Amino acid sequence: xxxxxxxxxxxxxxxxxxxxxxxxxxxxxxxxxxxxxxxxxxxxxxxxxxxxxxxxxxxxxxxxxxxxxxxxxxxxxxxxxxxxxxxxxxxxxxxxxxxxxxxxxxxxxxxxxxxxxxxxxxxxxxxxxxxxxxxxxxxxxxxxxxxxxxxxxxxxxxxxxxxxxxxxxxxxxxxxxxxxxxxxxxxxxxxxxxxxxxxxxxxxxxxxxxxxxxxxxxxxxxxxxxxxxxxxxxxxxxxxxxxxxxxxxxxxxxxxxxxxxxxxxxxxxxxxxxxxxxxxxxxxxxxxxxxxxxxxxxxxxxxxxxxxxxxxxxxxxxxxxxxxxxxxxxxxxxxxxxxxxxxxxxxxxxxxxxxxxxxxxxxxxxxxxxxxxxxxxxxxxxxxxxxxxxxxxxxxxxxxxxxxxxxxxxxxxxxxxxxxxxxxxxxxxxxxxxxxxxxxxxxxxxxxxxxxxxxxxxxxxxxxxxxxxxxxxxxxxxxxxxxxxxxxxxxxxxxxxxxxxxxxxxxxxxxxxxxxxxxxxxxxxxxxxxxxxxxxxxxxxxxxxxxxxxxxxxxxxxxxxxxxxxxxxxxxxxxxxxxxxxxxxxxxxxxxxxxxxxxxxxxxxxxxxxxxxxxxxxxxxxxxxxxxxxxxxxxxxxxxxxxxxxxxxxxxxxxxxxxxxxxxxxxxxxxxxxxxxxxxxxxxxxxxxxxxxxxxxxx
Amino acid sequence: xxxxxxxxxxxxxxxxxxxxxxxxxxxxxxxxxxxxxxxxxxxxxxxxxxxxxxxxxxxxxxxxxxxxxx
Numbered sequence: 081x082x083x084x085x086x087x088x089x090x091x092x093x094x095x096x097x098x099x100x101x102x103x104x105x106x107x108x109x110x111x112x113x114x115x116x117x118x119x120x121x122x123x124x125x126x127x128x129x130x131x132x133x134x135x136x137x138x139x140x141x142x143x144x145x146x147x148x149x150x151x152x153x154x155x156x157x158x159x160x161x162x163x164x165x166x167x168x169x170x171x172x173x174x175x176x177x178x179x180x181x182x183x184x185x186x187x188x189x190x191x192x193x194x195x196x197x198x199x200x201x202x203x204x205x206x207x208x209x210x211x212x213x214x215x216x217x218x219x220x221x222x223x224x225x226x227x228x229x230x231x232x233x234x235x236x237x238x239x240x241x242x243x244x245x246x247x248x249x250x251x252x253x254x255x256x257x258x259x260x261x262x263x264x265x266x267x268x269x270x271x272x273x274x275x276x277x278x279x280x281x282x283x284x285x286x287x288x289x290x291x292x293x294x295x296x297x298x299x300x301x302x303x304x305x306x307x308x309x310x311x312x313x314x315x316x317x318x319x320x321x322x323x324x325x326x327x328x329x330x331x332x333x334x335x336x337x338x339x340x341x342x343x344x345x346x347x348x349x350x351x352x353x354x355x356x357x358x359x360x361x362x363x364x365x366x367x368x369x370x371x372x373x374x375x376x377x378x379x380x381x382x383x384x385x386x387x388x389x390x391x392x393x394x395x396x397x398x399x400x401x402x403x404x405x406x407x408x409x410x411x412x413x414x415x416x417x418x419x420x421x422x423x424x425x426x427x428x429x430x431x432x433x434x435x436x437x438x439x440x441x442x443x444x445x446x447x448x449x450x451x452x453x454x455x456x457x458x459x460x461x462x463x464x465x466x467x468x469x470x471x472x473x474x475x476x477x478x479x480x481x482x483x484x485x486x487x488x489x490x491x492x493x494x495x496x497x498x499x500x501x502x503x504x505x506x507x508x509x510x511x512x513x514x515x516x517x518x519x520x521x522x523x524x525x526x527x528x529x530x531x532x533x534x535x536x537x538x539x540x541x542x543x544x545x546x547x548x549x550x551x552x553x554x555x556x557x558x559x560x561x562x563x564x565x566x567x568x569x570x571x572x573x574x575x576x577x578x579x580x581x582x583x584x585x586x587x588x589x590x591x592x593x594x595x596x597x598x599x600x601x602x603x604x605x606x607x608x609x610x611x612x613x614x615x616x617x618x619x620x621x622x623x624x625x626x627x628x629x630x631x632x633x634x635x636x637x638x639x640x641x642x643x644x645x646x647x648x649x650x651x652x653x654x655x656x657x658x659x660x661x662x663x664x665x666x667x668x669x670x671x672x673x674x675x676x677x678x679x680x681x682x683x684x685x686x687x688x689x690x691x692x693x694x695x696x697x698x699x700x701x702x703x704x705x706x707x708x709x710x711x712x713x714x715x716x717x718x719x720x721x722x723x724x725x726x727x728x729x730x731x732x733x734x735x736x737x738x739x740x741x742x743x744x745x746x747x748x749x750x751x752x753x754x755x756x757x758x759x760x761x762x763x764x765x766x767x768x769x770x771x772x773x774x775x776x777x778x779x
Numbered sequence: 780x781x782x783x784x785x786x787x788x789x790x791x792x793x794x795x796x797x798x799x800x801x802x803x804x805x806x807x808x809x810x811x812x813x814x815x816x817x818x819x820x821x822x823x824x825x826x827x828x829x830x831x832x833x834x835x836x837x838x839x840x841x842x843x844x845x846x847x848x849x
Contacts, residue, residue: 242826243829243834318840320841321841339843340844436844611839639823689816707849770800771802
């Protein structure tokens with residue numbers, strides 16, 4: 081680093097820290113933020129643009145006034161990066177799901193020159209992942225340096241112990257009744273259920289600042305000394321994980337669609353009318369959602385004009401629009417969302433795809449960032465961006481609202497947005513941590529793996545996508561190249577993936593298997609095809625599968641209708657595990673499950689008892705079937721996966737490690753994702769707390 | 780901001796502090812988890828056994844669009 085620039089840098093750093101301290105203080109003093117809109121029946125925490133302007137001005141003035149005090153306070157506490165630190169800045173680039181076998185073969189072929197350079201500068205290794213190898217679990221371990229039994233995230237889903245219904249594992253909605261001036265007020269509150277401490281919070285307590293962008297399982301974000309933009313599991317304005325809309329003049333099948341709505345336009349010659357659904361309607365007037373009226377005027381063979389209120393937007397066939405603001409009026413409140421529109425066809429038929437309505441980062445109706453103003457600051461720097469947890473619309477593609485081309489275009493639009501915000505924040509992170517997770521790598525592999533696997537039963541659209549995955553790896557390599565250009569030798573750089581990838585050819589319906597083997601009972605012994613465990617007779621059910629990799633026993637004293645006595649738990653687990661490890665796919669006599677894991681032997685910590693009792697380690701090519709995840713019992717245990725979602729990573733974690741690159745040398749042969757949090761603390765000279773299970777791996 | 784508080788003896792608090800620090804959580808978090816587990820256990824002996832249709836619909840809505848499940 082150029083020493084002549086140091087005093088100036090210090091002043092900038094100090095001013096930056098003061099601003100962030102103030103942002104933090106203001107955000108913690110604003111109780112409305114914790115009670116944001118979270119779904120049906122919930123209230124809204126709406127921050128209007130006038131309030132934003134007022135707060136921003138006020139904050140600026142306060143920053144100037146309080147800067148001397150904050151400088152004295154910091155010096156008095158002796159906080160900040162100490163002399164034992166190995167770096168003053170650590171950059172973490174998460175490339176979700178990058179597969180080591182592909183990385184290694186492409187490195188060998190010279191197709192990833194920047195990752196090769198990084199390997200030569202420092203180190204490359206496969207990175208051990210969590211049980212199960214799922215992003216919410218692995219990224220939670222990355223953040224906290226503890227096993228799932230201590231951070232409480234075991235899957236995307238968990239089960240509600242009362243009715244054994246599946247629910248999101250990372251957030252919980254609670255209703256709080258408060259009495260204000262003698263008046264009872266009920267408010268819904270969304271709480272992050274990931275426990276333990278993320279490394280950025282620990283660094284913050286040492287006065288070391290972090291900028292955390294889109295690291296999974298950070299919704300709602302927790303306040304700390306730094307900025308965080310939340311990611312995976314942030315809902316859309318409807319309160320779902322992402323509901324697209326598809327409007328068309330074609331006849332629509334009456335079947336129920338997953339992940340979105342198919343509707344017909346109302347047509348008047350060349351004008352088409354439709355309504356985009358937004359937040360749940362709190363009024364009892366019959367409408368489920370508050371809507372915005374839109375009009376599409378057809379101009380010619382390739383373009384149309386979208387009219388929303390007084391604003392017009394040109395649309396071209398096959399091209400996504402920019403983010404378009406949508407204002408939903410609920411009484412005197414306005415809830416602001418954004419969506420992209422894609423004109424899919426314009427000819428004999430007209431079809432229009434609309435992305436899920438995201439919370440507008442400029443006027444967030446959801447707690448998407450901490451401090452709340454961070455998302456507004458980012459939006460002003462890089463433009464409006466999507467805020468939904470899973471931005472790439474995989475169900476839109478599965479249901480053919482999108483084709484392969486438009487899905488890929490959407491994934492890369494999201495990726496470009498992410499790159500922009502990452503480089504903007506990296507530029508401003510003079511010291512501390514700048515970390516960002518890029519998801520396009522995961523989603524593109526989920527949807528395009530069938531093009532790499534000749535044996536996959538899912539149909540392909542065109543040979544043009546044969547190289548979609550290798551091209552994505554090359555694109556991620558170029559991203560790493562741009563990072564290398566922006567860091568100095570004094571900075572530490574970590575590039576990692578949370579797990580690898582594999583084919584998903586065949587689904588295993590665990591609930592069907594449990595039913596056929598007498599562990600799960602149906603009401604009147606009849607299958608009606610009802611989802612969400614509605615067919616299950618809990619009074620006779622000993623075990624059930626919920627989520628992507630877990631089997632729960634219906635235990636007395638834990639599940640409300642529990643029938644398995646404590647003394648029977650161990651033998652029952654052993655019996656089920658032994659039988660499932662022997663399960664053979666009748667299609668080709670392949671072994672479908674490599675290993676069953678007893679979580680009482682694998683997990684430790686305060687939340688270990690919340691885990692599924694058994695976790696399935698599938699063989700490559702297999703995964704839990706789509707129907708089994710939410711408790712639907714079918715006739716057959718095995719089924720072909722014919723969806724576009726053709727790659728996955730729910731197999732035995734030993735078979736599916738991630739990748740690890742750094743510009744520093746490794747001093748441990750087989751690093752594990754659990755080592756990342758202690759490694760980052762150690763880079764700043766902070767001793768990892770004793771509850772952390774991993775160990776520093778970089779010299 | 781002004782959540783309800785409960786009183787503990789100093790001796791118990793010190794014991795909890797020690798346990799919590801080895802587990803990497805705060806005393807508040809430790810107490811909440813232990814109490815919640817016990818409350819669930821007690822509540823599991825009474826109450827409705829089946830979710831209502833509205834509760835099932837609410838859950839389905841919240842999970843809608845999650846790529847990993849149908």
